[in-house]
Amino acid sequence: MINKLSFTSTxxxxxxxxxxxxxxxxxxxxxxxxxxxxxxxxxGRCYVTFDVVYRLLRSQGYQVKYIRxxxxxxxxxxxxxxxxxxxxFRYNDVATYYAKRFQEDVIRLGCISPSFEPRVTDHIxxxxxxxxxxxxxxxxxxxxxxxxxxVSSYASYGALSxxxxxxxxxxxxxxxxxxxxxxxxxxxxxxxxxxxxxxTKWGWGRPGWHIECSVLAHTYGGAHLDLHGGGMDLMFPHxxxxxxxxxxxxxxxxxxxxxxxxFVRVQQEKMSKSLGNFVTLRQAFxxxxxxxxxxxxxxxxxxxxxxxxxxxxAGARKSYQRLIALCGVGAVAATQEIVQIDDYLENLQPAExxxxxxxxxxxxxxxxxxxxxxxxxxxxxxxxxxxxxQQTVKMLLHSILGLSLQPLPEKTVAMTPEIQQLxxxxxxxxxxxxxxxxxxxxxxxxxxxxxxxxxxx
Numbered sequence: 121m122i123n124k125l126s127f128t129s130t131x132x133x134x135x136x137x138x139x140x141x142x143x144x145x146x147x148x149x150x151x152x153x154x155x156x157x158x159x160x161x162x163x164g165r166c167y168v169t170f171d172v173v174y175r176l177l178r179s180q181g182y183q184v185k186y187i188r189x190x191x192x193x194x195x196x197x198x199x200x201x202x203x204x205x206x207x208x209f210r211y212n213d214v215a216t217y218y219a220k221r222f223q224e225d226v227i228r229l230g231c232i233s234p235s236f237e238p239r240v241t242d243h244i245x246x247x248x249x250x251x252x253x254x255x256x257x258x259x260x261x262x263x264x265x266x267x268x269x270x271v272s273s274y275a276s277y278g279a280l281s282x283x284x285x286x287x288x289x290x291x292x293x294x295x296x297x298x299x300x301x302x303x304x305x306x307x308x309x310x311x312x313x314x315x316x317x318x319x320t321k322w323g324w325g326r327p328g329w330h331i332e333c334s335v336l337a338h339t340y341g342g343a344h345l346d347l348h349g350g351g352m353d354l355m356f357p358h359x360x361x362x363x364x365x366x367x368x369x370x371x372x373x374x375x376x377x378x379x380x381x382x383f384v385r386v387q388q389e390k391m392s393k394s395l396g397n398f399v400t401l402r403q404a405f406x407x408x409x410x411x412x413x414x415x416x417x418x419x420x421x422x423x424x425x426x427x428x429x430x431x432x433x434a435g436a437r438k439s440y441q442r443l444i445a446l447c448g449v450g451a452v453a454a455t456q457e458i459v460q461i462d463d464y465l466e467n468l469q470p471a472e473x474x475x476x477x478x479x480x481x482x483x484x485x486x487x488x489x490x491x492x493x494x495x496x497x498x499x500x501x502x503x504x505x506x507x508x509x510q511q512t513v514k515m516l517l518h519s520i521l522g523l524s525l526q527p528l529p530e531k532t533v534a535m536t537p538e539i540q541q542l543x544x545x546x547x548x549x550x551x552x553x554x555x556x557x558x559x560x561x562x563x564x565x566x567x568x569x570x571x572x573x574x575x576x577x
Contacts, residue, residue, distance in 0.1 A: 125180065125484050127173075127347070128423060130355060130378040131280050135486055138377065140346045146177055146184040147341035151333060151350040151358070152237070154191040155218035156200040158400040159225050161413075161428060162351065162384040162391060168414050168522075169381045169422040169487070170349045171231040175520045176483055178458040186234040187340045189333060190219050192241050193317075193326055212241070225401040228410040230522040236340045240332045244318050247327045247335045250369055251308045251320075259368040263299040265311030265323040269330075271304040274364040280378060281356035306330060306361050330361040334369060337362075343370035352380040381422040388427060399428065408433050409528060415440045418489040418521060434566050437528070443493070446500050447514040447525050448507075459519040468508065475499075476512055480520075489521060539570055546572070 125138040140146050150170045153159060167188075177184050192215035198208040205213065219239075227233070240247075251267050254260035259273045271277050271285070278285045289304055307328035309320065317326040337345055350359065359378065366374040383390060386397035404413055407430065416436035420426045461480065465473045482491035496503065496513060503509050517523050546561035562572050 125176070126486055127377050127379055128486050130380050131375075133282065136377055138346075140182070141344050141376065144181070144183055146182045146346045147187070147344070148174065148177070148184055148347040148349070149187045149189075149333070149337045149341055149345050150234075150348075151354055152189040152191065153219070153222050154194045154196055155215050155222055156194070156196040157218060158402055159222045160391060161386075161399045161401060161404055163222075164225070164229055164401050164404070164413065165384050165417045165422070165426060166349075166351045166381050167226045167231050168229055168417045170379075171226075171229075171522060172418065172487060172489065172520065173347065173349065173379070174232065174234075175458055175522060176487065179461045179520050181460055181462070185236070185341055187236045187238070187337060188234040189336045190215070190237060190239045191329070191332060192216075192219065192239045194329065215239075221402075225405075228405065229401070229414050230411060230524070232522075238336050238340060240327065240336070243332075243335060243339060244327070246339055247331055248309075248318070248320050250331060250335050250338075250365075251327075253369060254308060254365060257368065259365070260308055261301065262322050263301075265325060266299065266307055267309035267322060268300050268305040269308055269361065269365055269368075271302055271306070271364065274368060277304070277364050278360065280360050280363050283356065306357065308365070330358055331365060333358075333362050334366040334374075337366070338370060344373065345375045347377050347379060348375040349379045349381075352382050355380055382425045384426045384428050386428045408437065411524060412437045412440055412528070415443075415523060419493055421490055422487060430568075431563050431566075434563075439493075440523075441528060443496070443517070443523075444525050444527055446496065446503060446510075447517065448504075448510050449527075457519075459515055461516070464512070464515070468512065472506075472509055472512070475502075475509060476516070479513070480516065483520065539565065539568060542568075543570075 126135045127138055128134070129136040148170075150167070153163060174184060174186050193211065197211040197214050200214045201210040202208045204210075223233075223237075251260065254269065255262060255267060258270070260267050260269050278288060285304070289302070308331045309322065310325050310328055311323055312325045314324050316324050318324065337348070348359070359380075363374055363378075385391070386399060387395075389395055389397055391398050401413075408416075412433065416433055417426070419436065419439070465476055468476065479492055479495050482488040482495060485491070503513055514525055518525060542561055542565050546558055546565070549555075549557040549561060565572055
């Protein structure tokens with residue numbers, strides 16, 4: 121039996137009951153990375169979020185095709201290849217290197233590999249064909265060897281991001297001698313000097329950013345997707361443009377439910393290398409276990425902005441240790457097989473089934489992991505006292521949330537001048553009975569992995 125799942129639809133701005141196109145088979149697409157550098161903690165949140173969506177769908181008995189692309193041709197890749205190798209045409213070397221590192225990172229975060237992970241450059245003929253179709257249908261036009269999508273040909277442009285097309289047009293920056301008919305028109309194909317990249321009937325060039333996802337989604341998922349996910353930063357213009365060109369190509373609607381996870385901010389600011397608050401996943405893994413970072417993401421609802429801090433990571437680690445202790449020491453095999461919830465619960469007593477249904481109802485309600493964990497901690501005594509419930513909770517946390525629940529290693533911390541200075545400052549604060557400052561310093565020390573035990577002042 122498939123339970124009723126609901127997800128928040130970005131397009132409708134409301135929580136929608138999930139009713140797939142096909143009764144049992146799901147097509148799910150999540151925009152992948154442009155691998156010109158290491159993935160950051162914002163990427164981590166996105167792929168952990170949709171990994172849980174993927175697991176949840178499979179736990180309900182759906183057969184899920186999960187597609188996540190790799191954008192391996194882009195201005196950022198060309199620039200990186202030029203800077204690193206002195207040759208922009210070595211962009212494939214850059215993409216291959218960082219794509220591998222990205223895949224390693226998300227596996228360390230406990231994410232299951234998607235069904236398909238296509239690279240854009242392996243599908244250039246299909247992209248060229250799609251662009252030709254848009255030109256032939258009047259949705260696109262050629263200008264000086266480039267091809268642009270004609271936004272005015274799509275009546276609901278702006279609906280996904282809930283923006284007025286007149287306001288968008290008024291705010292668009294128009295370059296001198298711009299070759300576009302409309303400042304909102306976007307590139308499907310970018311003209312390049314003769315002999316560079318790929319040849320078409322319009323001349324040499326390479327694909328624009330947005331067209332790739334429409335083509336790859338259609339190639340691997342068909343004309344209509346049940347779910348399309350990504351970070352909120354992709355909603356406009358990427359997903360808005362993807363929706364416009366896909367529905368022009370393949371007919372409406374392109375996607376049943378669009379889902380977007382909110383930003384990760386650091387120090388109340390959007391991450392930026394120029395601000396010095398940019399944290400890659402590999403940098404995060406040096407300071408916390410990948411599984412703790414996964415848990416940290418999940419206990420914050422995916423649609424709410426996440427203010428990343430090491431103090432909060434330390435708090436999440438303690439919370440996760442409590443969850444591990446609550447679930448007991450029984451091993452759960454590491455596997456990519458997903459428990460079918462209804463089949464698993466058939467062997468339970470009615471009262472046990474009712475308890476588990478109340479717990480996982482949170483997940484059916486727009487992937488509310490925070491609510492599910494709150495329910496578990498609220499009923500901790502009942503779970504500890506009931507071995508069957510304890511094992512069932514542990515199995516579901518492992519299977520759907522992707523948590524191994526294995527004990528975390530004890531941290532050993534080398535005494536550094538920084539730690540010693542904080543300890544000395546805290547000792548002095550306690551002597552002065554400055555308890556507020558003492559607590560602040562304790563939090564800083566615990567974020568560095570130093571457990572503080574106080575004696576009498």
